[in-house]
Structures are given as structure tokens and as C-alpha cells.
Amino acid sequence: MTDAAPLLQVRDLKTHFTFRAPSTGVLPGPKRILKAVDGVSFDLAEGEVLGIVGESGCGKSTVGRTLTKLEPATSGEARFRGRDILALSAGAFRPLRREIQMIFQDPFASLNPRLTIEQTLAEPVRIHGLARTREEVRARIADTLVKVGLDPKVMTRYPHEFSGGQRQRIGIARVMIVEPRLVIADEAVSALDVSIQAQVLNLIKDLQRDSGISMLFISHDLGVVRHISDRVAVMYLGRIVETAPKAAIFEKPAHPYTRLLLASIPRIRPGRQPVADLGEPASAASPPSGCAFHPRCPLATDICRSTRPDPVDLGNGRSSACHHAGQLLGEAA
């Protein structure tokens, strides 16, 4: 493998959930399939941050959970350093878990309330054999706590003694202590106060830059994604509709959905037109025919209603799954 090969290659990833439709009578309802992730492909280079944005329910979190094997994938492959991690058994995947880590959303639920910070952080170190003696483990914990901006003295305390921002720092420490190569941050700052968000976001960015970690940054918040990402992928109903370098996607969106998302960011600027109303997203349990976005799309034509567009390479690292992508780009130019 050459250095240029991406750290993670995801190809046609599908994660479907089966559930029973509500029963109308005595018999159980029919089985339905929810296509939470339905054919997602992307590459992630070493040291790159890819932001994944989309509305709630678009499947962006499921992508992260599938890549950490918290949910089983239905089909597709995800090559990490060339090895398909989705095909690995739980036992074979375990050593790789050190390299692929996840930062969770809710800092109040993601720490075990019964364990001290030291116990919480010592666990990954011991499991992966990163330090032998008690002193070594403790030194490593102290180092990591300093890295995430906490006093090493806090290690004897319990999670309930900390604020949300501090807890999220501890959650980040738990990830960083094993020196991962790939970090999946699932709404890592969404549960925090706006004033704390920026601090934690900068911390994540600094840690990522310093150790050259690749990161999948999943968020519904375009502002946050813009701050941290190198490239951005926009998801709609289980698919990636547009991928582009950060600057390009925010200046010249090549998909009407991205446009709508950008227009929906509230801005504090008097005298401007009101924020665009996104309307309700279609249900992933019964997606529309053709392009899933066509019922909400201002540009929708007959072809959109009948044929689902595949992602088209537009050059400069961009791709868009829209029949009218060319028109959109031309218009904006």
C-alpha cells in the first residue's frame, strides 16, 4: 500500500433495520425494512477530517455506529488500512478497536457513574496493554488529562462531580489515551452549551492536528462542521448526496439539498430574508421513488421522480447525486 492510499475506504455501505409495522388487529404487523444507511461510499485520508451532515434520521449516526461495529452492517465494505473491518469477527476486530475510537454525544450518559475517572481511563490502557505497572498507567492517565485540559488531580473523582464540558473532555481523554488512528465523533459537541462547544471543538481540532488522526465528524450543525472539517459529506435519507472540500461546499453547493441546508442556518443580520423552511424530511421507512429529495426540491423535474441519480464526479474532489448538478454549478458561477 502506498502512502497515498486512504486510511478508510467505505464502499456501498448498507445498514438496514427490520422492524414490525404496528399491528392493526390480532396478528402482528408485517415486517418492514428501514434503510438507515443505503449505499454510502467515501474515502478518508490519513489526517483528514470528513464532516458528515444531515437532518436527524438521515442515517449519519448509523454510519458511525456501523463503522465501530455497534450495529451490524447489512452489506458493503469498509477497508481500514486495506482490511475490510465489516467482515471481521468480533474477536478479530478487537485489536483494531484501539485504532478506531468513538466520541459520544451525551457526556452525562457516556461515563459510568460508578467508576472514578482513573478507573474509567485505566480500563482501555490495561485492555490494550499500553502500560504495565500501576505507576505507568497512572502516568499515562495524568499525561492524557493534561492534554485535554484537565488537572491530573481529578482522577480520584467521580463523573457526577464534573460539568458537561469537563465530562466531554474526560470522554475525549478516554479516546485519546489509546492513541487511535481514526476517531468517529458522533455529535460530539451537540449536547454542550454553546459557550463550551467552541472550547471542546478547538480541543478536538488541536488533538486531531497534533497527532494526525483521521476523523469522521458527524453533526447536524453546519457551523460546527465548517469549523472542524477538511471535506464535507451531506447525507439525505441514508445516502450521501454531495461530497466536496469544505470551502467549495459552503460557497457553491452542487446539490439543492445542500443549498437548502445552508439557507436554513439562522443568521443574526437584520433586514435579511427569513430563514428557509426545510419542511419535513421524507420517511426512511418508505422513501419516495426516484431521487429521494424530489418532493422537497425546487428544481425537481420528471426525471427526478422516476430515476434515482448516482453520484457524479464534478472534478476538484466534488461529487453530487443530482440530475441538475451541472445547472446548479453553472448558475452559481
Next chain:
Amino acid sequence: MASTETPAGGAAPVRPALDTPFRRFLSDFTDSRLAVLAAILLVTIIILAVFAPWLAPQNPYDLAVVSIFDARLPPGSQSMDGVTFWLGTDGAGRDLLSAIIYGLRISLSVGVASAIIALTVGMIVGLLAAYAGGRIEGLIMRIVDIQLSLPAVLIALILLAILGKGIDKIIIALVIAQWAYYARTVRASALVERRREYVEAAACLGLSHARIVFRHILPNCIAPLIVVGTVQTAHAIALEATLSFLGVGLPQTEPSLGLLISNGFEYMLSGKYWIAVFPGVALLITIVTINIVGDQLRDVLNPRLQK
């Protein structure tokens, strides 16, 4: 003396540290005077039971001490040797107070032993059901449902009819009659805990299933287990008394409270009430105090009921 007092208007008064979990638990628990009283009584009963050979006036099993001539003496009467029988004597001439203390010892040890074993069995089965999910969970929970749909006395009676008498047999019967309560309790709270993010985080870190279950999920399910364990201990004691009263529990050589009541019952109609009533009162006090303590534990440990 005035110099040692805190000067008025000085720094904020130093409050006692209430933020350790145990301190908070203690202060919440002592909110109810009844519960405190019950806890003190319960501790007394436990001490009596544990140190029975040193605390009881007489060894009721020592045939050299017990005299048949002292049989069925009313409370407060004296033996031929001048010993006072505060609660009277039973049909064999045993000091009833001593017999009750020794009976408590047997009743409590049977109750506690069966509760601990049933708790362990139920806990493991419940955790397995919650963590494994799917068919295993379905199978386990149906067995639990079947178990809970049959009265515990009936199950124990049938088992004892098959197994025969003896302390070990009655403990086995009580465990089989009660493990399902623990399994259901543990499964309910483990189901909640296993969906929490810290369990997913533990899985992401590559921890083994055993470690996730026992170090992460189980410690967070302990509170309801303690509550159910307390109440079920009381149930086990009552159940054992019932079985002994019916004559299928313990042998005459190891008289528990239930057996004492049963033995005294035949004298009830001849006016010798004390032989059955005093062991009954002792049983009642034991079970009621355990239940009050258990109720208070439930109130204190249940986060949803907290102020």
C-alpha cells in the same frame, strides 16, 4: 468558652460533607423515624440470632438442662432449680425465650442463605437475558413467567415432598421458588443500562463481554437488587415458617420459628397460648422490621422518588 465559638458574621458556616454517596444515603435513610427504629430492631434481632449460644439463658437442645418436669409452665414461672422462664416453657420443658432465640437463628440463616443464593442465580440469569437478548432472552423470560405464575408455597411444597426434610433441602426449595423475582428485577434494570452510552463506549474500547456485564452493567443495577433482596429475605423467612408449620420443612431437631408455632399450636385450645403466640410474635416482628427497612431502602435508592 466564648473564644472557641465561631464569630458571628464570619465565614459561611462549614456544612458537614454530604456529597459522598454513602453519607447522602445515610441522611436520606434516617429521614423516617420508623425506618430507623426498624433498623435498630433488625440489628438487635440479627445480633441475638448470631450470638444465640452466648445470649440465650439456656441451651434448649441440651437434654441435660431441659427437664420434662418444667413442661408447659406459664410465662414468669420458675424452674425447680430457681431459673425464671420469662416467656414460659414449651411442651418439652424448654425455656421458650431460648427456643425463640435459637429458632430465630435457624429462620434467619435459612432466609438469608436462600436469598443470597437465589439472588446470585437470578442475577446471573437476568443479566444473561438482558445482555444476550433475542431467543435466549425470550426463553429465559418465559421460564421466569411460568415460575412466577405458580404460588411459591406450592412450588416449595412439591419440591420438599420430593427432596425430603433438612436445612439444605429447604434452602434449595426456597431458591427455586424465588430466583425468578431477582432475574426479572435485574433484567429490567440491565436492559436500561445496556442501552446507555457508557456501555457502548466500553464496547468500543474492546472490553470483553464479561467485563462489560460485571464491571459496567451490574454495579448500576445493584440498588433495585438490594431492595428486592431485602423484601425477598422476609418472604423466604415467612415461607420457611409456613412450610415448617405444615410439617414439611425442618426436622424437629432444628426447630425454626415456624416449627415452634406448629408445636405450640396443639396447646392453644387448652389455654396455653404462650407456646405458639410468642414465637409467632417474634416471627412477625422479624418480618415486619425487614419489610420496613426494605421499603425505606426502596424509597432512598430509587432515583425517581428522590426529592
